Amino acid sequence: MTTTYREAMRAALRQALQEDERVFLMGEDVGRYGGCYAISQGLQQEFGETRIRDTPLSESAFVGAGIGAALGGMRPIVEVMTVNFSLLCLDQIVNTAATLRHMSGGQFSVPLVIRMTTGAGRQLAAQHSHSLECWYAHVPGLRVIAPATLEDMRGMLRLALEDPDPVIIFEHNALYNREGELTEVAVADIRRAAIRRPGKDITLICYGGNLHKTLEAATASAESGIDAEVLDLRSLRPLDDETILASVRKTRRAIIVDEGWHSGSLAAEIGMRIAEQAFYDLDAPLARVCTAEVPIPYPRHLEQAALPQVESIVGKVREVMGQNV
Amino acid sequence: MSAPTSQVSREQGLRWLKDMIRVRRMEEKCAELYGQEKIRGFLHLYIGEEAVAAGSMPELSAEDAVVATYREHGHALLRGISMNAIMAEMYGKREGCSGGRGGSMHLFDAKTRFYGGNAIVSGGLPLAVGLALADKMQNRQRISVCFFGEGAVAEGEFHESLNLAALWQLPVLFICENNLYAMGTALARSESVTDIHRKAESYGIYSSAADGMDVVSVNTAVRAAVTRIREDKKPAFLEMRTYRFRAHSMFDPELYRDREEVDQWKQLCPIATLTAQMKAQQLIDDRDIDGIEKDTAAEIHSAVEFAEGGHWEPVEDLTRDVYTESR
Ligand SMILES: Cc1ncc(C[n+]2csc(CCOP(=O)(O)OP(=O)(O)O)c2C)c(N)n1
Numbered sequence: 090m091t092t093t094y095r096e097a098m099r100a101a102l103r104q105a106l107q108e109d110e111r112v113f114l115m116g117e118d119v120g121r122y123g124g125c126y127a128i129s130q131g132l133q134q135e136f137g138e139t140r141i142r143d144t145p146l147s148e149s150a151f152v153g154a155g156i157g158a159a160l161g162g163m164r165p166i167v168e169v170m171t172v173n174f175s176l177l178c179l180d181q182i183v184n185t186a187a188t189l190r191h192m193s194g195g196q197f198s199v200p201l202v203i204r205m206t207t208g209a210g211r212q213l214a215a216q217h218s219h220s221l222e223c224w225y226a227h228v229p230g231l232r233v234i235a236p237a238t239l240e241d242m243r244g245m246l247r248l249a250l251e252d253p254d255p256v257i258i259f260e261h262n263a264l265y266n267r268e269g270e271l272t273e274v275a276v277a278d279i280r281r282a283a284i285r286r287p288g289k290d291i292t293l294i295c296y297g298g299n300l301h302k303t304l305e306a307a308t309a310s311a312e313s314g315i316d317a318e319v320l321d322l323r324s325l326r327p328l329d330d331e332t333i334l335a336s337v338r339k340t341r342r343a344i345i346v347d348e349g350w351h352s353g354s355l356a357a358e359i360g361m362r363i364a365e366q367a368f369y370d371l372d373a374p375l376a377r378v379c380t381a382e383v384p385i386p387y388p389r390h391l392e393q394a395a396l397p398q399v400e401s402i403v404g405k406v407r408e409v410m411g412q413n414v
Numbered sequence: 415m416s417a418p419t420s421q422v423s424r425e426q427g428l429r430w431l432k433d434m435i436r437v438r439r440m441e442e443k444c445a446e447l448y449g450q451e452k453i454r455g456f457l458h459l460y461i462g463e464e465a466v467a468a469g470s471m472p473e474l475s476a477e478d479a480v481v482a483t484y485r486e487h488g489h490a491l492l493r494g495i496s497m498n499a500i501m502a503e504m505y506g507k508r509e510g511c512s513g514g515r516g517g518s519m520h521l522f523d524a525k526t527r528f529y530g531g532n533a534i535v536s537g538g539l540p541l542a543v544g545l546a547l548a549d550k551m552q553n554r555q556r557i558s559v560c561f562f563g564e565g566a567v568a569e570g571e572f573h574e575s576l577n578l579a580a581l582w583q584l585p586v587l588f589i590c591e592n593n594l595y596a597m598g599t600a601l602a603r604s605e606s607v608t609d610i611h612r613k614a615e616s617y618g619i620y621s622s623a624a625d626g627m628d629v630v631s632v633n634t635a636v637r638a639a640v641t642r643i644r645e646d647k648k649p650a651f652l653e654m655r656t657y658r659f660r661a662h663s664m665f666d667p668e669l670y671r672d673r674e675e676v677d678q679w680k681q682l683c684p685i686a687t688l689t690a691q692m693k694a695q696q697l698i699d700d701r702d703i704d705g706i707e708k709d710t711a712a713e714i715h716s717a718v719e720f721a722e723g724g725h726w727e728p729v730e731d732l733t734r735d736v737y738t739e740s741r
Contacts, residue, residue, distance in 0.1 A: 122670055
């Protein structure tokens with residue numbers, strides 16, 4: 090079936106609402122407006138105002154209320170418009186959602202799903218272009234996932250709802266309009282990383298909105314005789330070390346592509362894990378392609394220069410492979 | 415609510431008209447340029463709400479500070495940032511008032527003490543409180559004015575800021591531009607108490623509401639509030655009841671309100687209202703309006719030329735201005 094990532098997520102929401110009475114969606118402008126990225130368009134007409142619940146601009150309060158509702162037996166899906174605004178509810182997520190189970194000695198769990206859009210690329214400037222996945226992936230008690238394929242966009246929500254603990258789903262804004270063939274939803278997985286392109290020379294590790302750029306870079310590298318393997322993390326916390334290490338041990342080289350800023354990035358964490366566990370299997374230094382250390386600038390040429398691009402990934406591949414650049 | 419316009423002098427009225435028309439036409443041009451993809455990203459038009467900025471800015475002195483939101487083109491222009499610098503910023507050119515780095519949502523200007531251009535709803539309120547705190551601690555007589563939409567009222571930062579300003583008796587003027595919608599969420603769907611100025615009262619802050627579609631009413635309210643703040647050295651709060659005629663941003667299909675409602679509010683257009691009043695009082699005639707329109711068209715024309723002729727910053731400078739460069 091041909092569909093878009095937007096429609097895939099909408100279908101996932103619809104299915105979740107149909108299957109489980111306890112499920113409801115709340116967030117800013119999810120109802121009458123139809124969602125700021127039009128994900129939930131039409132759902133309020135279908136499921137009513139109590140289950141597609143518009144909230145005031147009160148990120149801390151409605152995420153906190155989601156935590157409470159989850160404790161109270163509901164299965165809330167809270168949409169925070171974008172990761173940028175999630176900074177206003179960081180406290181509720183980090184200090185309450187992530188800690189309740191532990192602080193209560195395992196008595197309480199928080200089966201809450203939080204969805205948020207992430208990423209840059211639309212010239213929305215410094216306050217609307219963050220990729221802060223790694224901040225959340227830092228926190229024990231949270232599960233953090235990032236769909237990169239249509240199947241995962243369609244299938245991950247359900248798996249997240251089945252999880253007894255808080256799950257954050259990061260949806261990259263560049264994916265929503267993308268169209269493709271949706272095959273089997275059952276292949277979605279939130280636990281295991283996936284090899285999206287097998288190869289033998291080098292492993293390119295990526296997630297979310299950067300999968301397509303990375304696949305393109307792999308195709309481009311093939312023209313210069315480099316057979317790159319592309320690994321889609323899917324889960325940013327916990328990380329699937331096993332799949333990562335198996336791939337790196339096979340190819341003996343790795344580059345991590347991550348839209349987070351270079352310093353303190355998820356790429357840094359993954360690189361360190363490889364160094365810790367597979368150092369002697371490597372034939373070349375580890376490398377990463379991340380966002381430049383600058384708040385995202387508004388002009389297109391500067392924004393594009395700040396972000397990982399197909400060309401910068403290809404360049405890094407050549408460098409690591411020891412080809413002249 | 416409307417104050418009698420009979421006291422409006424020809425000179426004062428013409429200034430307001432000119433200010434509002436400059437904002438209106440500049441933004442109409444921006445919408446057109448957005449269609450041509452000269453301006454990118456988010457663009458939030460102030461069209462319909464011009465009376466608020468036009469009635470407020472003349473009451474501020476050059477030393478006062480202004481904090482605004484992403485819907486700030488009018489505030490920036492009427493605060494005195496040149497249309498050239500604003501337009502160049504919209505393009506993302508180096509000659510823009512933020513060096514091109516900010517774009518439409520992040521207009522800044524140190525000279526006129528214009529502190530943005532904040533695209534996080536309610537993000538500017540604590541900033542204004544802090545600016546006022548600095549003034550108080552250094553015994554300066556200036557005030558900080560903070561513009562924000564009614565959507566911000568639901569955020570914790572709104573309440574925390576009002577409390578702090580009242581508790582520490584800081585010279586802040588909070589101006590809530592209540593245009594009834596936060597994106598697609600109507601005020602009555604997001605607030606248990608919709609009389610916003612009453613919320614400020616609960617913090618012991620002097621507070622009132624004014625007709626934000628009427629520049630005279632706005633100006634009267636702002637003048638009274640500013641005088642009070644300068645005398646009492648305490649914050650004040652104004653709720654301006656207004657309406658945006660255009661979509662929230664260029665991406666909004668406006669599914670949440672009826673055409674008729676928008677049309678009704680358009681009848682209250684602040685430019686048309688003041689023009690009609692002044693004409694009825696024979697303070698102005700068509701030639702005055704034509705003159706303003708002509709001057710404005712010329713100003714816009716040269717601003718667009720200026721922006722077109724501006725420069726793209728070289729990519730080598732990508733990481734500039736992240737930290738102070740000379741320490
Ligand atoms: C903290 C935060 N949450 C959500 C948003 C997304 N957003 C941008 S503008 C807006 C509506 C704000 O409405 P209001 O404050 O009334 O101002 P108006 O746009 O009407 O001028 C929303 C929800 C944001 N920018 N910041």
